Amino acid sequence: MYEYFVKRTGQALFTAFVVVTLSFALVRLMPGNPADQLRGQLIRNNPSLSQQEINRRVANYINIDYSAPLHEQYLDYIAGILRGDLGQSISQNASVAEILGQALPWTVFAFSVAILLMFVVGIALGSIMAYWEGSRFDVGTTGIGIVLNSTPNYVTALLFLYVFGFTLGWFPTSGHISSQVVPIVDPLRPVATFQFVADAVYHASLLIAAVVITGFGGVALAMRGNSIQVLGEDYLRVARLRGLSDTRIALRYVARNAILPMYTGLLLAFGAVIGGSAILEQVFTYPGLGYYIVAAVEARDYPLMMGGFVLITLAVVIGAFIADLTYGLVDPRVSTGGDAS
């Protein structure tokens, strides 16, 4: 049991270390790397500055001191990230940590609601399909599921934006809250808090809908497959022979065993969708993490770009780590040596 946790923790720490090292390699060693580009930018814009002054400014922006030897640059860079110092943004005129810190909650809010909804809808639909296997409903829904699964979520997003945002005008087309709403979460002022939350949900609703519509088909098909497999198991026949009620069988036997393998899928989906948030947030002009990364790439704002990459990647590593640990708790087989991977 403990061995499993120790092993997983070690692996997560190692992955985090690899990610940070990779980002350093991207920043400093790739051909046309951001550090050199930034330096070139600074020299071009201020030709009169001395070499030392340029180096000092580069160090200020991306925590890499050109005058130090490479291994020291690397250690400084890691130390900076451990302190939460991701450097200074060029285009936004604020520290990277500050910008991304403000953007992160919005991305997490919108996408966790979306993914939860996606899984709830998908699991409900998938189990109904499994029970009515071969029926017209099952065949029809499978077809729709495949079509929706073949659609990139930004395509649905564009269509929603076009129809519900611009043509019908039912939903806002950009931003995360209305300008007159005060962002406040305070149990002592329930009206203002409710207004704020409702407004935030309203602004995120098209984005959430785009994720759910393109994602639930895959979940439903996976759930359908799992359920059909469980329905054919011997222990289910035994449960029926014992005279257990249908509801009990459906919830405690079928649903439980069919949902279990999808648990890691849920947390991995979280990482994948957050990673893919960039395009969706750009479509809806929703100022979250992905939006700022794209903006940074467009403006060639290297500190913000790399900071966003490190932050998103670490978030996903932590997500996968939590998935691993809690999966051991949910499914006792994993931590007792049934761990084949």
Added chain:
Amino acid sequence: MRVVWNDARARIGAVLVLGFVVMGVVGPALVAEPRVGQAPLLVGPFQGGIVGGRWYELTSTSLFGVSVPWVALHWPLGTDNVGRGILEQIVHATPRMLTMIASAGLFVTVLGTSIGALAGYSGGRIDQLLSTVIDIVMTLPGLPLLLILVALLEPKNPVVLGVVLSLQGWAGMARAIRSQVLTIRSTSYVEAAQAMGLSTPTIVGKEIVPNIMPFVMINMVNAMRGVIFASVGLYFLGLLPFSEVVNWGVMLQLAYSNGGLLTVDAAHWLLVPMVAIILLSMGLILFAQGMDRVFNPRVRARHAKTTGDSEETESTETPTRAVSMEGNL
């Protein structure tokens, strides 16, 4: 091949994929190259109605000196805001897209199968090391890394673009292949084949490849789908360099940035590339599911018993694997 044809889904998939390949190979020779100002601006699709409209014209053309009836098309899917035909743009972007998709599929398959098989066969330290690498590559969130790589490398060549965009895709396949190899190596039928003194190539060809193929196909198709989505997305964001319409994503980007969302006049400009993307990725998924039936001996056996039965076959075997749960991208 009859097995594939007997399954409705595989049939649709094969037709779609084949259609796109034909469009990519023959299309550019048949359809005029899109040029600025070759037609009136923002013509709607099927101008004048689907039947009897002005978008087609019955003429005759000479083929080897013989006059044959021919249909001349005039911007059947409409034009964009600088007078380029939409159909023309779609067709002329297809070869590059197919090159990109094919190179991505090849890259992922070669790297994924060889690393997965190596890890599965060798076991021990090598397996541990490779598995750690696979785990790490799978954990990295794809798009942010791609954004940065693309910003730094600015790939223009479709082959390079395909490889860059699928840098992560091999890991999923390697993991699936590794666990398959581990399982198959210890099955009794492989041991029996070895005991019978069959040569290693025969065993690999007859016993191992058929069991691994569904996983290869499905992972390859997923990687291809990922590359389509990522490339279109990146072109749509305007982060990849382009000077002409080289990808359907460029059309989306141009339509979007020229106010395509604000007017009804430009709706077809957005919708046509969207439909093309969806059809291509759907064709790939359905085709992979169909190939699963060809390679999967159990399904094939059942088919042999019920030949001619084109009803929906029981699909508890693997089709769900084809559909990734991880949303899009």
